[in-house]
Amino acid sequence: MTAQRLLLATRNPKKLAELRRILTPVIDVEVLGLDDLPGFDEAPETGATFVENALAKARDAAEATGLAAVADDSGLTVDALNGMPGVLSARWSGRHGNDVANLELLLDQIADVPDERRGAAFVCAAAFVHPAGFEHVLEAEMRGRLVRQPRGRGGFGYDPVFVAEGHTMTAAELTPGAKDAISHRGKAFRELTSLMAAQLRA
Numbered sequence: 001m002t003a004q005r006l007l008l009a010t011r012n013p014k015k016l017a018e019l020r021r022i023l024t025p026v027i028d029v030e031v032l033g034l035d036d037l038p039g040f041d042e043a044p045e046t047g048a049t050f051v052e053n054a055l056a057k058a059r060d061a062a063e064a065t066g067l068a069a070v071a072d073d074s075g076l077t078v079d080a081l082n083g084m085p086g087v088l089s090a091r092w093s094g095r096h097g098n099d100v101a102n103l104e105l106l107l108d109q110i111a112d113v114p115d116e117r118r119g120a121a122f123v124c125a126a127a128f129v130h131p132a133g134f135e136h137v138l139e140a141e142m143r144g145r146l147v148r149q150p151r152g153r154g155g156f157g158y159d160p161v162f163v164a165e166g167h168t169m170t171a172a173e174l175t176p177g178a179k180d181a182i183s184h185r186g187k188a189f190r191e192l193t194s195l196m197a198a199q200l201r202a
Helices: 013-023 050-065 086-091 099-109 176-182 184-201
Strands: 004-008 029-033 068-078 119-129 135-146 162-164
Touching (some): 029 184, 119 184
Antiparallel strands (some): 135 162
């Protein structure tokens, strides 16, 4: 029996690989990315919250392709910055997706913040939209703290400076499987798996 196709509304190959690791062991599904299909005009992320952005991306992808679509909007919320960069995480330095510039700017902004006040959380809103009209969105987070110097070669984004609660290694030092087990995105998509499986089988 051919696996159902599920579209992840992203062009980020690391996010796509991460979702495939999380979903394929538990759902018989072929996870595609936007680069696997003919292009369509993607709307800019204008939502004020992770939930708004995730749902908008999933709706647009499902409508444009006719496939069940899943999308996430994720980011880092820093206690000392009143929850910023938040939904602006990917373009915090003004250049969308420039991980190095974003990371350097963040570290500069909290350089004088003492260790005990460097709390932060990665937040993920994950949305699932089926062309038949079903949609669901939920949020999950990974709490932790920010270290002063980047460590590790794995992950992406702010992973090299984030240490999850109960851990000593940064998210970039963890193996992919270890990161998935505790990450905000891993938690969110695992919660969605049974719901997505039921809709894809319908």
